Amino acid sequence: MSSATLQKAAGRTRPADRPPARRRGGSLNHQTAAAWILALPFVALFLAFTAGPVLGSFGMSFTDMKQRDLRTPFAVNGVGLDNYAKALSDETFRKAAFNTAYFVVVGVPLTLVAALAAAVLLDKGVKKFQSLFRVGYYLPVVTSIVAVAVIWRFVLAPDSGLLNTVLGWVGIDGPNWLASKTWAMPSLIMMAVWRNFGSAMIIFLAGLQGIPQTVEEAGQLDGASSWQRFRYLILPLLRPAVLFTSVTTGIGYLQFFEEPFVMTQGGPLNSTISVSMYTYQQFGFGNYSLAASMSYILFVVIAVLTFIQFKVLREK
Template sequence: MSSATLQEPAGRTRPAGPPAPRSRSRSVNRQTAAAWLLALPFVALFLAFTAGPVLGSLAMSFTDMKQRDLRTPFAVNGVGIDNYVKALSDETFRKAAFNTAYFVIVGVPLTLIAALAAAVLLDRGVKKFQSLFKVAYYLPVITSIVAIAVIWRFVLAPDSGLLNTVLSWVGIDGPNWLASKTWAMPSLIVMAMWRNFGAAMIIFLAGLQGIPHTVEEAGQIDGASSWQRFRYLILPLLRPTILFTSVTTGIGYLQFFEEPLVMTQGGPLNSTISVSMYTYQQFGFGNYGLATSMSYILFVVIAVVTFIQFRLLREK
């Protein structure tokens, strides 16, 4: 075969091959630079208003900074972990930690159980006016704590309160709920459950509606009772939803602050004071170093509790 037959026909060009490595590298670099340029406003705001203050507060927790040091913040003295030791040895802080643990251990399960029960009723039982019930249950979540405090002060008033009036009808003399060391914290737990279970209910309802009806129908064909279908079929499929609601509810309850501040001011005799409220008080007293150390103790507790929840409730 002659060399002429191997030549390309006149007017025809070879197809373009892949770009050279150097050209691809320049293209990737341009895309990376454009991405960082677009992200620059967020990064700047994040560093200035989130990362910066967080790192600054962490450094503050290892100093003796007080209100008088605001004019000369770099003239404070480092104290190492003394603030953390002082916080953990503070009797009031330990009382606040106990109250917070009590609030979380009792309040989170009650809230999740009430939310899941309401979601099941809406998904399986209530068909008419379902949207109305959703709005009614969710309304306390978006209602101001001040308005909720007014309602619950009327309900829990010792003499003319709605609850004690109802109890008097059956011959029971109700206590002064918010002024009792025994009943003040349970009253706040019930109020918090009523206020917050609507958010978890909406999430549970979405999880239930995402489960195919064929799953329950298969269990019914196999002879499983309603409880067995719920226990062994529905609940395992709701595990991711339960994880999400328990984590978000637990984090919120570990930081509970508004309920005791508005309803009881931490009383009676610090029986309802929380870690967040005591930290807030220390900031008000001008003990900035001590207050930030309390904040980071709470942060570590939240991280540990969240990790435990992920370990216990993760999908198997």
Template sequence: MTLTATREAAHASGLPARRTLITRRNIPYVLILPALTGFLAFKAYPILAALYISLTTGAGAARTFVGLDNYVRLVSDPLFWTALWNTAQILIVQVPLMLFLALLLALGLNSSFVRLRSVWRLGVFMPSLTGLVAYGVMFSVILNKESGLLNWVLDLVGIEQIDWLGSPFWARVSIILALTWHYTGYNAVIYLAGLQSIQKELYEAAMVDGAGTLRRFASITIPQLRPILLLTVVLSTIGTLQLFDEPFVLTGGGPDNATLTISLYLYQNGFRYFDFGYAAAIAYALALIVAGFGIVQMRLRGGKK
């Protein structure tokens, strides 16, 4: 409808043209109102409420404002630093291992020598579709010291059985194995999409110039995949920093707090000890750590010309 037609319609209805135009301009805001209401009710309010709770202690009507006491307690809490160190150890080993395997899988699945590639791609991606609790329970059965499948296989080849979930070192290894199994295929599919977007002419030109396989990989594949590599590194790092399901189901944070992560420690304070003020402070500390990695990501990607 043109401006003239709008004014004529407004004149026929006895309403001022300006008022009709203002109403039409407000239509987009009316349309986004449900989404905005949902965001305020289910996102903004809980975030602000958690911030207030982190500055208090107690529960219900007995809640008392204590300022930054919970954050001061956090800095001097050895269990928090233990949880942070456990999370860092898992992250340092698991993320590079998982992404390296994902890249190898993506290169293999992108190869023209592999037959039934669609079937293999589906098989690689299937573990990521498994529910977190479901595959945690599955690994707890596989890694059981007495009747687990993995120890049964080790016994067949003459290797002494391992207490996968009862030893601090092997418990962390078990968490890393579970995470790698579940998320490698997911990242492989992301890398595969990136590989398929690289122009074949680049490889053909490099082959004409005499570049070998490794040279093409280093000079073409890696630079072209750099944004995707950065994305998966940051997303995987942030996901590991928020690690909860696997240690909760497999080890419960044990043995001797060897697999206690920040998110699991937050859960314990909030829903086992009902210290919601301190749990909220842990949540905000974790949010700051995650935000720090997000800023690093933006700077790394922003620096690429």
């Protein structure tokens, strides 16, 4: 056979180890189809129970839908931004917004400071029974709000409560904490800090244990005090943990609902009512469109606060 014939035969022959392009494309199409089939249950549930209700409530906020319109939901009238204007002009809603801001501005820093102090204590100070202390600090996080409410009602009871009893030992007549316009909100903040600082403590503890020991040793060699090493070496390295805990704690505190609902029912005189609780009340009254607009106002506030926290606390 001539060399020219062999070259032609070689040109027509495809290497056995090279799959056809069409076969590769077909395999990828099969994989994509299989992935969509496996994801279909989640996608269907997400659309039906998350995306659908969210979009429906957003559209509802621009209508005059009330409880009487449930039988004819498509017969409602569009009102534009009237519900948002009505919510912002509602005196009780503005009181709830002030209470929520107060709860967040005071509660978030206290929670983070308590969590960081506990994390430093567990990382540096407590050498024995560390696991026991970790469980003890974290236990309130997983405890039911009903159980927490029972405990704190006993602690804050006006006559026989634990706190007023201790204050009486030093000659101080404690107030009726949960029935006082002055002390009801600080009482709820104190309870929330006690209940929630454990989750932030776990994050801070993980961050502290991830910092190399050589960093602190270098500061010691340079003559830095314990506070200076913590302030200028340890704390900057904890910036990602501080960002994460401040964002998650801030989002949770902006939506605080269980504390006033269980402990004070929003009283006394709406001094502890929150935006989430007032929205829940409006929904219970059948004002569905107004409740939806209030929830989206809260959503915008959460988004803005989160954006500000990322701008301020993110790593430079």
